[in-house]
Amino acid sequence: MGRQEKDLLGFREIPNEAYWGIQTLRAVENFPITGITISTHTNLIKAIAAVKMACAQANAELNQLDPTKKDAIVTACQHIMDGHHHNQFIVDVIQGGAGTSTNMNANEVIANIALETLGHPKGTYDLINPNDHVNLSQSTNDxxxxxxxxxxxxxxxxxxxxxxxxxxxxxxxxxxxxxxxxxxxxxxxxxxxxxxxxxxxxxxxxxxxxxxxxxxxxxxxxxxxxxxxxxxxxxxxxxGYTELAAQHLATxxxxxxxxxxxxxxxxxxxxxxxxxxxxxxxxxxxxxxxxxxxxxxxxxxxxxxxxxxxxxxxxxxxxxxxxxxxxxxxxxxxxxxxxxxxxxxxxxxxxxxxxxxxxxxxxxxxxxxxxxxxxxxxxxxxxxxxxxxxxxxETRLREMVEHSIGLATALNPLLGYSVATSIASEALATGRGVAEIVLERELMTAEELAVVLSPEKLANLRPLL
The missing domain is CATH 1.20.200.10 (Fumarase/aspartase (Central domain))
Incomplete structure (x- = not known):
């Protein structure tokens, strides 16, 4: 057994345990697209509950919403923000209607949680209505x-x-x-x-x-x-609603x-x-x-x-x-x-x-x-x-440095581009290291070469902070 709900298209039976209602059911039937429900976006469910809470508070301050209804809606929204009832948000993430199905899914769930908070059965929308109360002063489009x-x-x-x-x-x-x-x-x-x-x-x-x-x-x-x-x-x-709603949402x-x-x-x-x-x-x-x-x-x-x-x-x-x-x-x-x-x-x-x-x-x-x-x-x-x-x-890294002709670039300021090019060419042709050829040609001493080819010089290392 379920409960009967009515919309502009007629009546449908809704499972008694469901907090969603007829407009959510229509959306589930209309958009069997991805199989991924909006509940997978936990932060969206949390956010839409926050928005509904802010709107209810603003409406109550402006005497548009009865305080008892406001309190029930706020309590319902807080339950959702705390992680409860997320499995009731069942419409597909890809949907026509610019998000209306998501908004109505939220309106229906919040209304029915609020009704239960007040001791009333789900679906008694004459007391708390998804559109007239939860969606008061609102549109899906905002x-x-x-x-x-x-x-x-x-x-x-x-x-x-x-x-x-x-x-x-x-x-x-x-x-x-x-x-x-x-x-x-x-x-x-x-x-x-x-x-x-x-x-x-x-x-x-x-x-x-x-x-x-x-x-x-x-x-x-x-x-x-x-x-x-x-x-x-x-x-x-x-x-005054716009400013109040934004203030409450920020809080x-x-x-x-x-x-x-x-x-x-x-x-x-x-x-x-x-x-x-x-x-x-x-x-x-x-x-x-x-x-x-x-x-x-x-x-x-x-x-x-x-x-x-x-x-x-x-x-x-x-x-x-x-x-x-x-x-x-x-x-x-x-x-x-x-x-x-x-x-x-x-x-x-x-x-x-x-x-x-x-x-x-x-x-x-x-x-x-x-x-x-x-x-x-x-x-x-x-x-x-x-x-x-x-x-x-580290051993392989150093070997590749020592056998790379790229080392010749570091010798440019000391030996000149032409000499450095000659060294690089010989290293490439023979497979020998740049340092070995420099020492063989007696262009620099081993001590001088060690300084030039140190990590501090070659990589222009900055001190660690």
Whole structure:
């Protein structure tokens, strides 16, 4: 047995145990797309409950909502923010209707939790109604964009922690490998010497810079259109509601949200989401570049660069005994490819917005939040399962430096370009080391050469702070 609910299309039976209602049921039937429900985006559920709580508080202060109903709605929202009832958010992440199905799923769940709080059975909407009370002074078109921005802000906090974690892992290795001399390369050819510490230090700085860019673009998400209602004109919202709702939302979430200067513009514009996507793509590109370098530097172990060793985390082959693959850099790069692809989908969906609303925010949010979540997991995995366990093959690194013609570059200021070129040519033709030829020609003493070819001189090392 279930309960009967009615909408503009007629009656449907809803399971008694369900907190969602008829409009949620219609959405589940209409959008069997991904099999992924909005409940997978935990921060979205938390955010939309925060928005509904703020709206209820603002409405009550303006005498638009009975205090008893307000208290019940606020209590229901707090339950959801605390992690309860998330399994009741069952609509698909990809949906038509510009997020209306997500909004109504929330309205119905909150209404029914509130009814139970007051001792009434689910579905007695004459007492607390999903539209008339939970959605009072609101539209999907201001609730949903506001909620998804709050959700992304929550998710970005986790990403920043993860990026800092992997940055610190690289910085620790940079200190560990501070004076380990190696050959630098440009275009995969020998260039000039550097240290492994400098190489890993550059990785740390790259990630740190991208974390700063994420923090900058996150500020754009604090501008919201709550109070805009349908298209930005604020129809059906009482005077003073917009400011009050934003103030309550800031208090609830801890984010310094501000109301957009022009709500008509803000309701149709998704520029901040496009910019966030582009910044995530930047993070993805840089992370994958670093992982490509780690795979190259660890290639081998006998027939590759073999400059560093990645920690072995699993057997690498079902047929080749002893083979170990760089699976952690590989999985991080695959996350990067996904985020880069997401940016294309987000760009097209943003461009497709028409007139006063963008109807494609569900896919924009899904791709953004999924990408943030996957990048967060990838950063932690890269740090914990790979970077922290990297070791250097110092003997091989020094041998490659000593036998590289790139050493000749360091002799330019002392011997001149022509002489250095002659030495490099002979070294390349004979396979002998640059230092050996310099000593044989009696161009420098062993002591002089040792100073010139020291890590401090060759790599222009700065003192460790």
């Amino acid at each position: 609730v949903y964009p506001t909620a998804l921005k709050i959700a992304l802000l929550y998710s970005i906090e986790d990403l920043k922690v993860a990026m800092n974690h992997v940055q610190q892992s690289f910085a620790h290795k940079a200190r560990e490998f501070y004076s380990v001399l190696k050959m630098g390369r440009t275009q995969l050819q020998d260039a000039v010497p550097m240290t492994l510490g400098q190489e890993f230090g550059a990785f740390a700085i790259m990630i740190g810079e991208d974390r700063d860019r994420i923090e900058e673009v996150a500020q754009l998400l604090t501008e919201i259109n709550l109070g805009a209602t349908a298209i930005g004109t604020g129809i059906n919202a009482p005077l 609830i979430t801890g984010f310094n949200v501000t109301t957009a200067a022009d709500l008509v513009e803000a309701t149709q514009d998704v520029g901040s989401l496009v910019q966030m996507s582009g910044t995530l793509k930047r993070v993805a590109v840089k992370l994958s570049k670093i992982c490509n370098d780690l795979r190259l530097l660890s290639s081998g172990p006998r027939a590759g660069f073999s400059e560093i060793n990645l920690p072995p985390v699993q057997a690498g082959s079902s047929i080749m005994p002893g083979k170990v693959n760089p699976v952690i850099p590989e999985v991080v790069s695959q996350v990067a490819y996904e985020v880069i692809g997401n940016d294309v989908a987000i760009s097209i969906a943003a461009e497709a917005g028409q007139l006063q609303l963008n109807a494609f925010e569900p896919v924009i949010f899904h791709k953004l939040d999924s990408g943030i979540g996957h990048l967060t997991a990838a950063c932690h995995t890269l740090a914990d399962r790979c970077v922290n366990g990297i070791t250097a093959n």
